[in-house]
Amino acid sequence: MSPRSLFLAASAFGLMTLQGTVQADVATEALVEPVADYKLYVLDNLDRFVTHTQDFTQAVEAGDLARAQSLYAPTRVYYERIEPIAELFADLDASIDAREDDYEKGVEDPDFTGFHRLEYGLFEQRTTQGFAPYAKRLMADVNDLEARVQGLTFPPATVVGGAAALMEEVAATKVSGEEDRYSHTDLWDFQGNVDGSQKIFELFKPLVIDEDPAFVERVEENFAAVEETLAHYRQDADDPTSGFVSYEQVSDEDRRAFVGPVNLLAEDLSTLRGKLGL
Amino acid sequence: MSDRSDNMPRCPFSLDRRRFLQGLGATGTGIAMAGLSTSAWARSCPADDMPDTDPEVTSAPTSTATTDAYPFHGTHQQGIVTPRPANGMIVACDVLARDRDGLEQLLRTLTERIAFLTRGGTYPQGDPRYPPADSGILGPTIAPDGLTVTVSLGASLFDARFGLADVKPRHLQRMTGFPNDALDPSRCHGDMSLQICAHTHDTTVHALRDILKHTPGGLMVRWKQEGTVPVMSPSDTGPTPSARNYLGFRDGTANPDTADTALMDALVWTGHDSEEPAWTRGGSYQVVRLIRNFVERWDRAPLAEQEAIFGRCKDSGAPLAGGTEYDIPDYSDDPDGQVTPLDAHIRLANPRTPGFEKHRILRRPFNYSNAVEANGQLDMGLLFIVYQADLEAGFITVQKRLNGEPLEEYIKPVGGGYFFTLPGVIDENDFLGRGLLEAAASHA
Numbered sequence: 001m002s003p004r005s006l007f008l009a010a011s012a013f014g015l016m017t018l019q020g021t022v023q024a025d026v027a028t029e030a031l032v033e034p035v036a037d038y039k040l041y042v043l044d045n046l047d048r049f050v051t052h053t054q055d056f057t058q059a060v061e062a063g064d065l066a067r068a069q070s071l072y073a074p075t076r077v078y079y080e081r082i083e084p085i086a087e088l089f090a091d092l093d094a095s096i097d098a099r100e101d102d103y104e105k106g107v108e109d110p111d112f113t114g115f116h117r118l119e120y121g122l123f124e125q126r127t128t129q130g131f132a133p134y135a136k137r138l139m140a141d142v143n144d145l146e147a148r149v150q151g152l153t154f155p156p157a158t159v160v161g162g163a164a165a166l167m168e169e170v171a172a173t174k175v176s177g178e179e180d181r182y183s184h185t186d187l188w189d190f191q192g193n194v195d196g197s198q199k200i201f202e203l204f205k206p207l208v209i210d211e212d213p214a215f216v217e218r219v220e221e222n223f224a225a226v227e228e229t230l231a232h233y234r235q236d237a238d239d240p241t242s243g244f245v246s247y248e249q250v251s252d253e254d255r256r257a258f259v260g261p262v263n264l265l266a267e268d269l270s271t272l273r274g275k276l277g278l
Numbered sequence: 279m280s281d282r283s284d285n286m287p288r289c290p291f292s293l294d295r296r297r298f299l300q301g302l303g304a305t306g307t308g309i310a311m312a313g314l315s316t317s318a319w320a321r322s323c324p325a326d327d328m329p330d331t332d333p334e335v336t337s338a339p340t341s342t343a344t345t346d347a348y349p350f351h352g353t354h355q356q357g358i359v360t361p362r363p364a365n366g367m368i369v370a371c372d373v374l375a376r377d378r379d380g381l382e383q384l385l386r387t388l389t390e391r392i393a394f395l396t397r398g399g400t401y402p403q404g405d406p407r408y409p410p411a412d413s414g415i416l417g418p419t420i421a422p423d424g425l426t427v428t429v430s431l432g433a434s435l436f437d438a439r440f441g442l443a444d445v446k447p448r449h450l451q452r453m454t455g456f457p458n459d460a461l462d463p464s465r466c467h468g469d470m471s472l473q474i475c476a477h478t479h480d481t482t483v484h485a486l487r488d489i490l491k492h493t494p495g496g497l498m499v500r501w502k503q504e505g506t507v508p509v510m511s512p513s514d515t516g517p518t519p520s521a522r523n524y525l526g527f528r529d530g531t532a533n534p535d536t537a538d539t540a541l542m543d544a545l546v547w548t549g550h551d552s553e554e555p556a557w558t559r560g561g562s563y564q565v566v567r568l569i570r571n572f573v574e575r576w577d578r579a580p581l582a583e584q585e586a587i588f589g590r591c592k593d594s595g596a597p598l599a600g601g602t603e604y605d606i607p608d609y610s611d612d613p614d615g616q617v618t619p620l621d622a623h624i625r626l627a628n629p630r631t632p633g634f635e636k637h638r639i640l641r642r643p644f645n646y647s648n649a650v651e652a653n654g655q656l657d658m659g660l661l662f663i664v665y666q667a668d669l670e671a672g673f674i675t676v677q678k679r680l681n682g683e684p685l686e687e688y689i690k691p692v693g694g695g696y697f698f699t700l701p702g703v704i705d706e707n708d709f710l711g712r713g714l715l716e717a718a719a720s721h722a
Contacts, residue, residue: 222495256498260374263494274408 049078080192084162187244357428370468430697465693505644557713560701589622
């Protein structure tokens, strides 16, 4: 196949950039502002994450099952938004957000802690009995996370790569409904990941739009497609803050409708680092 | 990039600015700028050259067949009458395209990728700061390795999404269970099947990953089954005997001769039926069935019973009446099934009676071996793939005759689907499914 026809094939879905030929390096200084803005975004979300985790864990410790259940998903959203940074602390990521499949003994494993351990109690066993120690541990871990992120130097490659990493999260664990398998609140996390990815994209968009306006347009279209499908499942269609129905209510057709735009976003955003010379 | 006049990062949140500055304090700007200069990323990976000294590497298997290539362009797709290689897989997909234009884009991309992959060649080398153009699992330059990729469409693609209902192949339908089936919905049906075959397994995996990489908004894999066929030594004295399935019997005996083009036109290629849409000419109906074999139980069945169930001698593949694998069974002097039981597999599948010729199907199966069942038994069986000009006259008629056969005690179909294999791509201006889309457009 001639190089030209190979390129046509590769670009049929508009994904493969003509690499190495039109690369104009973005000045390092240009990255300072969006990275700083992103740190602000992360710190703001962490701040709210801490507050929400306080309410959530207090409800567990107080034995208020209904309140704890209702605060579970709204609390996690802030973590899901900032996962690219939160994941840099692997020990805390494991103790805060690991799922039962991360442990050979599953829910019986003594190392299984954090949100999903509490989710199992609140939604599967439907009790707060015996979960106070997990709540205390979660609060301590979240406070620890905030302290560590405060002092963290944000690596630009991690920040920019986070846009794609969040869409990989969605593609791998949200579309299948395995993230929140007991509470079926996956759409909250889904939205959190998308918000976090979109934030990074928006911050760096000014640095790539002149170079590749088609890329920006495509990414915006696919974010819009995901948002449109998500909007079908809001508890109140007119209120973006109203939260989501159970993932069990999402039709097979709509689960598939997520996959196309999510995969396209994962592919496109995987080139963002390259576009910024990172 | 910004028209702001101050140097402070903008703070769009209700965050205490002092706390923010405190947070940044530990690291100045809180941003790692070290190592950002692009020159730090200069690669020094050498080209894939031959070493001067004796290499200390794990030995790789070698083959001279890696340069085998089947021409992509032609009246029919490859992978049907093409000689069956040692490895094959079926990948059933859902099409994610949202309209007919998206479907056309998908089919054009598939055409381009398959044309490249089956010919072989070198991937473009890109900027290392980007993801590479290819998975690289076969290296920067790929050999064709006998690769074929055969694209077929399921009945579900002809639903309301793309407006194709009026031009659906006449016999294409959703597979329904037969009495012995225990269909697992997660391994059934699909808008599209890709049959990927090659000499080596890694070549099929590479082709699949390449195709999926190029169609992220177009295809979602629904299920996949890989399989193999044992490699035979060519016979010095006659035709190469058929390969065996996981029940130990030769599978492929008495298959229609793929070199006989008139026979293929009659039995395999669609288009002679005037009630079929004209665009189907040169295509074929593909049936895929995942047929689990209960091999532990089978291995504990007496040999004579195994042979009676199939109607053939296990070692030679010859009919029970004698001769060789290549002798056509003749039941005319065995009307009561004294030699070959009336319910033997091969006798039910083809009674060799006048007029039955039109029900013959072209088999192109692979053996599969998956994981282990909860009971500790091996999950293995037959990736049954057949092609025929007429789905009703072919597989469905034959399978109805097989319903209730004694072999059922040892097998359980668990998945699969019915598909229509698109006609071939004639030349570089053509693409897979062009005829279908043009027919749909002229119907609108």
